[in-house]
Amino acid sequence: MPIIAGVDIGNATTEVALARVEDGSVDFISSSIAYTTGIKGTLQNVTGVRRALSLALEQAGWPHEDFKRIDIIRLNKAAPVIGDVAMETITETIITESTMIGHNPSTPGGVGIGVGRTISIYDLEKTKPEDPVVVVIPESVSFEEAANMINLALSRGIAVNGVICQSDDGVLIANRINKTIPIVDEVKAIDRVPLGMQCCVEVAPPGRSVELLSNPYGIATIFGLSSDETRQIVPVAKALIGNRSAVVIRTPLGEVKERRIPAGELYILGPTGKRSINIDEGAEAIMEIVDANWPITDIFGQPGTNVGGMMERVRKTMSELTGLPLGEIHIKDLLAVDTMVPQRVVGGLAEEFAMETGVALAVMVEAQELPMQKLASAIESDMGVKVEIGGVEAEMAVLGALTTPGTDAPLAVLDLGAGSTDASLLRSNGQVELIHLAGAGNMVNTIISSELGIDDMELVENIKEHPLCKVESVFHVRLEDGTVRFFEKPLAPELFGRVALMIKEDFLSPILLDTSIEKIRDVRRKAKKEVFVTNALRALKRVAPAQNIRLIDFVVLVGGSALDFEIPSMITEELAKYSVVAGRGNIRGSLGPRNAVATGLVLSSAGRKAL
Template sequence: MEIIAGVDIGNASTEVALARAYDGKVEFLSSNIVSTTGIKGTKQNINGLFKSITEALKKAGLTVEDLNKIGINEAAPVIGDVAMETITETIITESTMIGHNPSTPGGVGIGVGETIRIEKLSEIKDNKDYIVVIPPEVSFNLAAKIINFYQSKVNIRGAIVKNDDGVLINNRLDKKIPIVDEVELIDKVPIGMLSAVEVAEVGGTVEVLSNPYGIATVFNLNSDEAKQVVPIARALIGNRSAVVIKTPKGDVKERRIPAGCIEVISFKKKAKINVDEGAEMIMSAINSIDSIEDIKGEPGTNAGGMLEKVRQVMSNLTEQHPKAIKIQDLLAVDTFIPQKVKGGLANEFFLENAVGVAAMVKSDKLQMEMIAKELSTKIGVEVKVGGVEADMAIKGALTTPGTNKPLAILDMGAGSTDASVIDKNGEIKSIHLAGAGDMVTLLIKTELGLEDLELAEDIKRHPLAKVESLFHIRHEDGSVEFFEKPLKPEIFSKVVLLKKGGMIPIEENLSLEKIISVRRTSKEKVFVTNAIRALRKVSPTNNLRDIEFVVMVGGSALDFEIPQLITDALSHYNVVAGRANIRGIEGPRNAVATGLVLSMVEKDE
């Protein structure tokens, strides 16, 4: 009789299956999961690995001294960061803009004129149109009095205000004008420059200044100049108020670093693609090469810098030369990234087209052997590198009640998406691809412009609702839930995350619909794309219709919507897909760890 532990080191978690083996039979005793320490496939994994094993032993009433053998997976590390490579970077030379959506703008409509400080109105002797700039030391009452006094003498078409006084000033004006307030950097507003101020009706959004042709009309721009204001117009879409100011030529400059090219290399051929052409073309190049030896980026570009950073990080962790680090796979997806508008006066951003990239480093069994040797020395137990993750996962998946050969599995973790297929004769074909849960989290963080990665992770994992009163919420599916006791006033009218601990408000100014859209599309871009890509690679004929049944395993299979998205996508190919239930008790988790145990017992027979 032997006590055996199978350990699956993942990008986010380390899982253990503990079993007793005797006479070729296996009796599973316990399981455990902890957070992975360090980047997957490096020596830093040992601390988390040891912790997970000791906790599993404790659950079974055993100690390390009772353990006879440990099997660990062959771990191909995936760099957790996703590089957002901007496809286009616009150089803005003639525009400064404000569009920060203050809660209390004043008036309605659009006003165009030359900027002037309010205290300088007495010096005007011409008949031009003006936009008054009101500093914080001028009170709303005084500002209204001054504007009312000069409106019969000067053409005042709008106002830009530092304080939160837009409504207060507007209420006291004899002749209403559009007013944008809460402009933090009021001292940076250029004076004597042509500007346009627009305020929409309550519930509406600006129409002229969110349209590049609208800006071109206001400022009499030619076609080349109109191209330069596209980022400004995009940044103002959805805002209730906005200001655009034309500044002297060359006043605002931006250095451009090209996105660059990516080169995919195999023994037989190479494929080169410019990141500017987007994710579809990059993935077409990746998929055109059967056995990738390495992927490189053009030096001096964003793509080159990102891929070299991957090599450097892995070089530092594995003590190998950067040139020895080979990138095995890459997943690219089209996305949007908030870019700060150069010349903005209220930290304005616009959503720029970008490509998100996750890169996976080629598995180094020698590195895993070093981890196994070090762990064995530490605890005095035989440790072996058990096998390819996807192969082990399919062994574990077959412990799901109701499954049988032939079968395909999708192992969806934090860093990678793996697929395996086993035929009636027990022959296994597998693939290991970059991109999974971590990439989805970073896409959500980037597209929503969040500072907090943990918030993006929570948005990925949990459903949402809108608090519509102190006694009811509306769930994202449209259903309404009422409460007998009043909810906390601080969450009123906010979008909340529905976690086990209660309702967690999202403080960022984001609509429920926007968050849901970004969350779902991010999951589709990564998991649906990789599911189809992986299953095609393991299909005997490269055709998904040759696969009948798919079982989903891994941490991301626990997600409340990812399995449904994949099931819907695969249904178009007449593929039946569903979550695994490893050993009938574990759900979709613990497949690789369970498979490692079963594999070790088979080898010992």
């Protein structure tokens, strides 16, 4: 019996279904999955296809890379697509007339509010008693020396009202001086703290956050600011909200320059012509323009802005990978989501960031031509096996999804991937509709990374994929749903009091962030809902008869993101409002949501049809 390999090259993974096919009968032997190499539909895919086929052969009990056992390799017919995500800031943090330190060290010293002129600790001897001061201490001065020098100054009647120090010595100094004053430590750029300037230091009691310096009117009161100056100081106050300690220093006019960068405009081409919208109008307004101008012909960004650069970067990347000219590459969809973006604060001395309102953008690019035949020829040459282009990907996805027990037409397939959300609809007359939409797993990662301020993308991926818990003792944790779980063996001491991820039943991974379990959970769920639930509704509306989702009976979720522990239930719950049966697919009754297109390619080779 001939052996057929169905190969589905996706944006993130390449899946294989291996089967014996003869006279319409299909006997599946094995299946496999490997990471896609390069952009879907380009020659870089050959390595990923080779790896996936090798794994399928091994699972069938045959030698690794014994490709001669395969009679035909069938590829999915699809245009190469590329998704990209960027954060475009709606507002920029701007500071004039002030320098701030608000990096929130874990162990500030003392408590209270102190106002005075900044001086070096070496200048304490020259200070007059009637001159209130805030002492600046470099790390070359030990905590014992600093405490002795401050106590000596206090004994002379000098008003030492606060301390800014470079080392992690806040508590050590506070315990050794004869006056309770606020001390902010761990200020790495101590040499950039301006001396001789009016300064306010605030340290809140344990469990509290600063109140005076997180209030623009409080800062105005301390420094005697005018209404215009108070308006300019708002970003300072916003950046200090939630901190236990903070410092604000008023600097001379013009020392910290004001700088503005336009957010940029989007130009959306469609049936109603060219529509434009500024990024600073927010995600809802952007998506209204996208929906009103559907189907989209192309999208451009305003030259000289971040959003314009993003659009052109995506086009250039696609052109280089496919060999197609820029003129034949078009952005066909865009998803915008309101989010919070950490922006570096101008004038900060400890790498301060303020959370500003922003827009996350995901775009989808499709090339007009289908270079799949070039890829097929490259695979055939590399492996010495006949390669043919199978059916359209949408039809193959439906054919594979129909192997999920309990399904029937009219049936829609939602392929939840990494770069895009794709929908296929099999209508009662056998016609299949298809749509590719921008935004999927990668966009969720970007939003989580931004809102939680995490640069480690492996940690971001784990936060997306695993539930949270709070370690309350060495023998028990409280899960994010409030339930308690006990362990027979004691947990590692470094986990105590930490928020952690339940990677496995018996393995916890701590999240080294000063962030509550509630906030992490809310950010994760919000990102998934605004990307996947939004795109599920958008996609189904596009392919449904008369754009009415209620006319669809069954929705099968496939793809990598359909394996997520909460995305399928979110979509199922939302689609229940439309009386639609929706859930995670189970391809061939055993593979879960994976392998739908690869399975469909094998079935179509045997003459199987959806209807």
